[in-house]
Amino acid sequence: MSLETELDPVIHVQARLRVMVALAALPDGDSVSFPRVREVLDMTAGNLSTHLRKLEEAGYVEIVKTHERRTPVTYVSLTGKGRLAFGEYRKALRALLDASN
Helix, strand or coil: CCHHHHCCHHHHCHHHHHHHHHHHCCCCCCCEEHHHHHHHHCCCHHHHHHHHHHHHHCCCEEEEEEEECCEEEEEEEECHHHHHHHHHHHHHHHHHHHHCC
């Protein structure tokens, strides 16, 4: 089993994997604010933005920019496609780890 063919390369990057794990912990349909994701993952805003953009381009996350009162707020959530891709990634990783025993 090859990492390149079995593990989704979009998710496999460490920072994006951490984002996916954090978002997958939310109930389906829930979102979290960008500052909260940044805080939980201890990432810089620029680094997190870069990785979120890649995940958004793949259709794995949805970014919603809105206003609360007069303050801009950005929310991040896992899409159905992202939740499915993460589940497949987890299965592939388990199979890879089990094959090494």
